[in-house]
Amino acid sequence: MAGLSRPAILCCGEAVADLVPATLADGSAGFRPVAGGAAVNTAIALARLDVPAGFVGGLSDDPMGRMLREQMEAAGVNLALAQRRAEPTTLALAHSLPDGTQFDLYDQGSAGRAFDRAPGVPETIRALVFGGISLIHDPAASAFEALAAQAADRLIWLDLNIRPGLVTDAASYRARLSRLMARADVVKLSDEDLHWWGEVPDVRPGQMLIISHGARGATARQGGTEITLPAPDVAVADTVGAGDVLNAGCLAWLWQAGRLDKPVTLDPSEIEAMLTHGTRAAALSVTRPGAAAPTREELLTCVP
Template sequence: MILCCGEAVIDMLPATAPDDAPSFRPVTGGAALNTAIALARLGQATGFFGGLSRDAFGKILIEAMQAEGVDLSRAPLFDAPTTLAFIHPGDGTQGFSFYDRESAGRQLTAMSLPPLDGIKALVFGGISLIHRPAAGAFEALMQMAGADRLILLDPNIRPALIEDAEEDYRKRLDRMLPMADIVKLSDEDAAWLGPVSPEDLLSGRACLVLHTHGRDGVTLHSRHGTLHVPAPEAEVIDTVGAGDTFNAAFLAALAEALPLTPRAVGLADAEILERAAQFATRAATLSTTRPGANPPTDKELSCAP
């Protein structure tokens, strides 16, 4: 099973009320939830670990993941509100307004860490890594996962949410990046992190760095060198969740080709990595052609151009 570790939130998408007044429509979101659902739709056994709320929005998140077959046995429930993320579309990008203070997702502590029996890979990232105590719990879980479980880290940095936690957050990422086997960075992540080169990351545990460029595809850095995979042409409607879909599809493609272990991925040949990146890029691109975080299924991908 692949365990997706992080936040589950309600994305409030712009909508129009029956009287033509501007409105918002609640849909499921959050890096870990999106990745878990995307993996499940691609036929992978998937679990979610993160704080979930007992409120009405939390019920929506729980039911959505259960409907996709995501295992929630490791996800604790809290009497705290669900995080809300209001989406503001821009010119090819998305703006966000988050309501996250005292949320269920922030309630995790080191006492909340789940057992890892049966877990072969873990995915970390998103806003869950910003604020204590939950951020510290995810870092501890990454340490607990050890050297034999594959770890993918996607910081998915949201500068507007960091507030006065930047110094602590940067130090946490400095500790977590060297513990990951696969590091995925967007152009925005790389700019915020500063002078961190793929070569620097590959000098530690990481065997693969995935640098995504939105419409311009992805660049892979590995022991084979550097490889660029372009993104297919598409009419983009919404980019929310595209990075999460990319991560899920990349892992799903790897899982079809080899065991999901650090050693197997580290020794994977360039052809396997290129096919995985092509599959992930197609999946992420397809997800941008519809509103909200709505990752494709295997069947949809098989029919897509």
């Protein structure tokens, strides 16, 4: 597959145009479009951390879709497996609340939801990342589940990233997430996901569970090991995409340490090092607007 001739991580899911508050040229309040969506955020963050990354999902040919394509390509994300579609781009309108940024999502009839074909997975793909709104509605949800089944011999990272307001068939959605959790090598969820899910998922031997606690840090569990790290103390601009950057930071550590093995079996010191890398990346990203992941150089030199 062109452009994926070296080992890479494939980010599977939605491409969203985030419309974030901005001051317009005439001084009035408005919005500016930036790249968003769990898979896009994770892919761009990985590329900024010098990890070869690709994106697979529906990518519209409308102006917002072209903006997403340009931003991913500028970051170095490979789009050879993206499915170009005529349907419109999913939009997310951001507005601030006392407890953080909230997005109103407009996804009906979108290119992302219409994604309908799991591509062949090149042998060079070492790991695949799934999650987000792409797992809610068919045909996209079934196509991504089929892709995870096809890539069962690769490392599977699943971030539930639940958006309850978009879930129309909770029983079917829970069943799909349960099947994907059974396949995943790493299952990541937030405190908010855990509230919707209702209980801490069981993990099988060798499987890792990561729970993000926002400003309180993150916890990783594997076997008899449980490590919780506080989040670095930073001045927060917004928290958009912080969980996606946490995923990318952890995956980048696994990549750089040569530990993208299946299953992911780490000793306690390695789990702590991976989680430290992820939480530092997320902390640096929230100091600036949007899902602005740090570069590898920034992660090595900046103290959050």
